Amino acid sequence: MTKEQTEAFVEEYRTLVHKYVTEPGDRPPGSRQMAVRLVMLPNEDPGPTLPTEPGDD
Template identity: 70%
Template structure:
C-alpha cells in the first residue's frame, strides 16, 4: 500500500512537469454492487486491450503504473482549515 500511495503522491507532485505522462482522474458514481462488478470487469478488459508482450513494446512506450480503487464514499467529508485573522497568531 505504501508503494501505491507514493505513486499517487508523485503523480500529483510531478503533474505539471510530466508533459502529459501523468494522468489523474477522479469521479463519483452511484452504483449497485452488480454495477461495480461490471465496471471492474470492463476496466480489466480495457487493460488487456493495451497489454503488450515483453519484447513487443512500441519504441516510444514507457512502463506505466496503473491503479484503480473503487470504494464506497460514505465517510465524513474533510473540513477546510479555518481562515486566519490576518497576521494574528493563535496559540
C-alpha cells in the first residue's frame, strides 16, 4: 500500500468504527465495551510463498 492508500484506509476504518459507537447512557441491552485496535506494519519479510499449482515447489 502507498502512504496515500494507507491514509485513506485508516480514514474509512475510523468512519466504520464511529458508525457503531454509542453514548455511555445509550448502550443497547447485552452490549459490552470493546477495545478496538488497528495495527498496520510494513511487511519487510513476507516469508515463504505457497505454491500456486499442485506440484509447484
